[in-house]
Amino acid sequence: MLAGPAAFAQSTAAAETADTETIVVTGSLIKNPNLDRATPVTVTSADEINLKQVTNAEQVLRDIPGIVPSIGSAVNNGNGGASFVNLRGLGSNRNIVLLDGQRLVPAELNGRFDLNNIPLALIERVDVLTGGASTTYGADAVSGVVNFITRRDFTGVELNANYGLTQKGDGQTLNLDLTTGASFDDGRGNVTLSVGYQESDQVLQADRDFSRYSYDSFFGSAGGSGTSNPSRWSNINPTAGNLIQNPLEGAQICNVPSDPNLPVIPGAPNCVNPQGGQRQITADGTAFRPGTAYDAFNFNPYNVFQTPFKRFNIYAAGRYEVNENLEFYTRAIFSKNKVQTIIAPSGAFGLSVVVPLNNPFLTTAQRNAFCNVDINSGVGYTPRFTAAECAAAANPNLKPGDADYRSVSAVVSRRNVEGGPRISTYDTTFFDYQAGLRGAITSTIDYDVSGSYGESDNVSTADGYWLNSRVRQSMLANAAGCFDTSNGCVPLNLFGATGSITPAMNDFLNEASTTSNRFTLAQAKGSISGDFGVGSPLASDALAFAVGAEWRSYSATQKSDLLSQSGDLGGAGGAAPNISGGFNVYELFGEVIAPLVQDKPFMEDLTFEGGVRYSSYTVDAPTNPTFDTWTWKVGGSWSPGFGLKVRGNYAKAMRAPNIAELFSPVNTGLTNLSDDPCASLKDNGDSLGRPTPTGELLAICLAQGAPTTSIGAISVPTAGQANATFAGNAALKPEKSTSWTLGAVFVPQFAPGLSLTVDYYNIVVTDAITFPTPNDAIEACFGTGSTPAAGAHLTEACTSIRRSDATGSLSGDSAEVGGLFLPYSNLGRLETDGVDFTLNYGTDFGAVGWKIALTGNWTGKSVFQATPTSSSIDCVGKFGTSCGSIQPDWSWSVRNTFTISDFDISFLWRHLSSVTYEGAGDVNTEAYSGTLTGGNLAGQEVDFNHIPAYNIFDLSARFQASETFTFTFAISNLFDKQPKVVGNSIGSTSFNSGNVYPSTYDALGRRFNVGARIRF
Template sequence: MDIKSMRRVALMGSTAVLAASLSNAAIAQDDEDEESIEEVIVTGSLIRNPNLTRSAPVAIVSSDEMELQGTLTAEEILREIPGMVPSIGQQVNNGNGGFSYVNLRGLGSNRNIVLVDGRRMSPSELNGRFDLNNIPLALVSRVDVLTGGASTTYGADALGGVVNFITKKNFTGFEANASYGVTEQGDGDTKRFEVTVGADLDDGRGNAVLSIGYQTSEAIYQGQRDFSRNVNFYWNGAVGGSGLGPFNTRFGNVNPTGEDNANLSLGAVQEDGTTFGSAFTPFNYGPFNLFQTPFERYNIYAAANYELNDHVEVYTQAMFSKNNVNTIIAPSGSFGDSVTISLNHPFLSDAQRNAFCAFDTDPTVGVYTPTFTQAECDAAGAAVDNTDPNYREVDTQLRRRNVEGGPRISDYQASYFNYSLGFRGDISDTISWDIMGSYGQSDQIQTQKGYWMKSRFRNALLAGPNGCYNDLSNGCVPADYFGYTGSITDDMNAYLQGGESTITTKFDMGQVVGNITGELDYSTPWAEDGLNFAVGAEYRSYSGSQEADLLSQSGDLGGAGAPAPNRDGGYEVYEALAEINLPLIQDAEFAKELSLEAGIRYSDYSIDADGADGFNTTTWKTGLSWAPVDDITFRATFSRAVRAPNIAELFNPVITGLTTLNTDPCSSVGDDGLPNGNGTPTGVLRDVCLAQGAPATAIGFIPAPAAGQSNSTSGGNLNLLPEESDSWTIGFILRPESIPDLTVTVDYYNITVDGSINSPAPQDALDACFNDLSTSNPACQAISRSPIDGGLSGDENIVKGLPLFLSNNGNIATDGIDFTVAYGQNFGDVEWSSNLSGNWTNSSTFQAVTGVSVNRECVGLYSGNCASIQPEFSFNWRNTFTYDKFQASLLWRFISGAEYENRDSDTAFVGTPEDYRGEWDFNETPNYNIFDLTLRYYAMENVTLTGTISNLFDKHPPLTGAFIGATGFNSGNTYPSTYDTLGRRFNIAAKITF
């Protein structure tokens, strides 16, 4: 097949084509491409007739494009498709659970299905998502991305669409791939090695293939880049960080700046290590975090097929992968946890003891009343032990980083296995059958290291001259939280950290799928081709569990977020489906072809839990394709899709963890120790803050959420019902005969999700209360504050924070336009091919509670409410030039500028920092252009050498500052999943085939 024909086939039914640099030389090395590319029209339908015209637009990413980009993981290439929104991947550090996902149209990474050769793979975790790290890239022929409702064809979960990895078929011979990459700064080494062998069996009656791969990536820390070396507060541009650090252990409330008054706040340990003061030094956690998460991965893929006779073929496929991912974040510590301190603690100085004793028990009453008199304080300091009549204790809060003990590390060891066996054959010349069964299992062990245990630092603060009063069996030693940096010794840390904790997550899925497909001897009077159909039935069984050790379950790890209680659950689904594709008119004056496609699927769910009702759903689709002349084809689809609640949404226990939040209407002090502009709550606002648990002594000194995160409480809900989505597309394919090799596609899409399963955004939970202030407002009553400082951070066993419970009360919607332009031309001996694929997103909205919460628009906006950036406009434009054995290809990636969602009410910093070139404006990001250059040389018939320079002009990412967005996406003063943070980097690759 020549490149002209290939391009024409690839574009049939596709919206975006990234296979931009296919050449005769490249095609000659893989005859398999012709067969696999013809399968593009199968994605989105169970009907297996390659001659049919489909109405659903499909984006295509070829294996050739993957080679040009030097792709190491499947998630990387999918993230670059215009219109897609970055999900959790290698660039995410704080929030990365060791997996990589895809997020189609920004609807959520749990609202799409990942397929391999059109078949479901077992999910990797309790939210029902498949880990893209398990994909064997060496055997991927192409990737089809169908966005919009696809539940009729593939079952529930496909609200956002499907990603279908098509593997090479009937591979014969030997292929070895090797690549190495490194940044211009000499860090972040990446390596990839794969060997694939395949052979025909029994004179061509079958084929078997085996592929083994290994990939590894080294860490790149944010401290290794100038723009992220320091954490910069988005509101003033100052070098900042977290409110707890190594140099200023803080007790009690945060420091009221300008108040040198120990009666209002105990303050921070000063540099001499013996006194408290009001000085504030934020902890710069940036250098500890990552822009490239280190991993090591092994993949094994095997497949075979064999014709048992002329009418029956057996086929099988097995996939195994083992992944090791390390996520590293800033040191553990005590993040405002409540503690009790003995006043005869051996490391407590006289000045510090006096500050504890002199603390005003209630500064709001206007009468100074110290906790203890000076005489009582002196006697308590001289107490021999806790049985001494003069022994005294004080209750307070502790804020301190464990910089002496190093960072928090989560080591994720994951293994994945999926095996399928099927039989297919012919019923007649035009009708065939296929039945397949598969079983998949994933296991992940998370080992957490470097965490202080809350119980142990509490025990280490209850100590006297002769040692600890509690937990002596574990070797408790008094800890010096009253000294300056270095005061926590190795012996102290050995006790405080206590060891490692583990969480094991398992998921398995079994399925049986059968269908009959073919063509009936029926056609309309105006068409020659007959009715194509598919009917089938499916059964799937899901089961998932999480088992944690006692330490992880207890929530005793300081800075680990939510505790990890055990959980398990499962459900089953039985389904029946039918599809048709009927040419209505062919070769007429007004219609070279007019065809109709339609489908319906019925699903019955049963949930494995006492008292849980099952449910059933019906999904359907319809589409039209009309070619009035050969040059143009119009197409339109409508789909009704559903997403059933997953195991996590159904069975998760109620727990308190962390969520992104910068502002608190009750707070008066920012995370930098400065007044935050809210002032002191008065009137009804003060009453509400008190009713939520804030003590009267804290009013006027309530701190903002620590490190831009507040506590939140949420959990599963067995009463959840499936989400329902309507999606439709309308567009055209233009292939003018007068301009050979030109193909233009334009498609409008519109997707709405009603009754969406979601938690409120943090701001929604606040607005529900503070926009309708009343102590009797249930939304106000549901918020829980610290009884010590009145904030929304602290001990999760006491401070429940914001209520963010799951419900079916939300809605999600998005619409926009996808377009592609593909063209090629020869200039003598030079062949030029050009492919442009782009997206314009008109709207992307989320409403937590329909008719009540804000219907939040997130296109081109970033904030704590809009997680990842959804640009209004983006495109990829690849131009490739081929001469003899040489090929040069340039990829231009464009992302339109974005704005801070709250710029009108919470203006961010504008200024010129000392340590970065250019001007910061955290209120907006400019248009972002980045270029990648690839050179390829076909050294000989079976050897190809490829070199890629990514981020050719070393473009720095736009900066947004810290705390301006969701923690999992706003990191290193930017959005590393959206913008390139690594700088110019080089990749070389070699492929040998025999």
């Protein structure tokens, strides 16, 4: 990785494009290679990309210090089929991805561009600019831009191929690219065409020792989800607080609240469990099996560390110089890719059902268990039905309306292990076409006018999901079959061991669903740039300028089939409603770079620069809101001599809300939450060891919809995921940001080949468009102490949280359980600062050439506050559900490359400093520390509160066999460094998966890649 001052990047760009006078300078609209910029740019070269042997743009960016991992190939549960970039941890919706300085059509409703569509074979370099970019590229570049620069005027034919796999033989990747280009009419024209194919195979978490079993981050036990197999039955009407779980032997009954003096159930042995009041009976009611954490379902083996991926892409570009004042240019991109995510089987996730007592699959003991549930919840003993009523109701021919017909309402959790995993397939078709004219107005002033149109269509297909409505329908059955046979209903056996779900049952319960997302972007832009030949009398270079106008029109739709809209898919995380929206942006911009003093003592160069952009947004909505925003910047640089330059920049920006933030309807989905103040039980039904809620805590739980009979029997959210209701907000206003940088570049004359840079940055976003974290919602109601304030249950922060009216849980059917309320607002605040630093040096030792390139970052703070009353969270050096992806204090990469004749050998050292769990140090919230129990890691001593410093090394070797053939061999993670295990419930499911953080720390292990390039 070559990273250095903006001047270096500009010089490179100028040299590469001198023949066509087309200069791409990231961070400025003024295409003049002689003018230094005040804003630092980090550059990743094509050489670095080749040495790493990566196959997609997301992998190129993932290791750059200062870039926080976002959604990408290592994200399984939470991946929507696209890959994004997150600069400075401010959110992937607050930066812009460009190709040769131009926007491309976004991939989804948040306006983010999918990195999977970048034609990597043609990339010459990647520029990353932080802060100060809004004036140049648009107000939504709050945290900066990533600019992919393509090779220009390519001639000849080039074939690139590489293949890779892990040391364990999985995770194969294949990349093939064919590029051809030709110049014509004495170099006045050029056409380039590149065609590529990329493929990556899945890596299952079952195939790594540290991820084979799911470990609870707060109890250190092997477990997983309470939606398990055999079935768990709870809240048996009319009394909540009773649990029946089918073990392999039969049925388990747990009477809660925990009470060692609970009465013995008639027909069952005296099997009171003093730790949790658990009783289990077999089919004949004679045996007992203690309940354990192993009743939880281990979902890890089904999940993947590398999502399967296939892509076919075409890139074409051309230009023709009609005369010295007019050149036509065009480029087109087409990409078709497929991404799959694979998660554990579907099933009934805390689903409320009605069970007839003559259901054909009920055993006598199980029927008696339903009948004998204590409707007084341990206060005296009254069975749900008398023995006579229970016996009469067993008549296999009874149906609703018959005198002896009886049924019970209950909540069931059952994993469909017979049906296999849930697979979501995301098929994306992307194209973006641009055409323009450019040329000279005078010898020093140029014009550039262009227009483009792009579309991104993504169709997601969800397979392997049970329909909640059909589960309910199939439970209403007797010996003759389903009571409702209108759609070919097949009775469902939720009362047996593994294998009780037959293919016929699954065929009836499963139905594929689809959701289509379409995003379009039409844009036109015109600019005039150059200089008038005048400037400061103390400077040799003239004042340079750029002015212009820009128009963009966005539209987005999400169209779902009836199944996706209904939220009927078991375990899909809620409905996918139809959404439609769009907006138009009209902009005027101007920029100036003014050399004030040049070539004077202690004043080799003193340059001022400034810019301004006015934006008018018209939103397609019934109220037709409009936003008018101004962004501006001022900056400058001073070179006193001796190879030193000091530079700084200050910028103001306003980001308008995107389509998702404005138009998303109220919808219940899933969020990450490992604990619940109202809960008394673990996910698998074991006791948490805390007192049953009383006083104000009890009042809060009841006010949120928990039934009285559930108190003492509420479980923590299933698999660390609680329901949450999200909502867009048509009343949102633009958020505001301030950013400034101050740094220095040192290129000493006494050490040829050496360059050093250091730059401080500071970015603050106020009136930020955010929604509360799950912990914000919990703390707003329950507070941070153990005893909530009196009357808290009456506040909106408490009553907006809605629980299951059957179990009191924050998990369950999204149509019935609203969970946490997390709406968008303008009440947030974001703040980050830090220091970027680089070192580049090259020299020769006789026949051996040596180059070293260091790029590093120190992050001082990364603060998020959803509302003025929410906790202010600093996520630097922290991990947890509030912080999402990991952002360490220190990160750097150092590449040393040695060249001997036609052979290069290169070593890359990547470093991340240690991080700590956000709740560490508080006995009430800290994660587990001790000995792991259960699973293949049982007996290991762990501390889930801390991840030590992480160092990983890569080795690359490259041989230039001839003028036309180059061979490259790379080993990633040379010493097979393993990620630190922290359990599966300590962070966001998008980034905390397989007991580790696979987007930050390599979960695949040592990897081998071979590549070949043939050019002629």
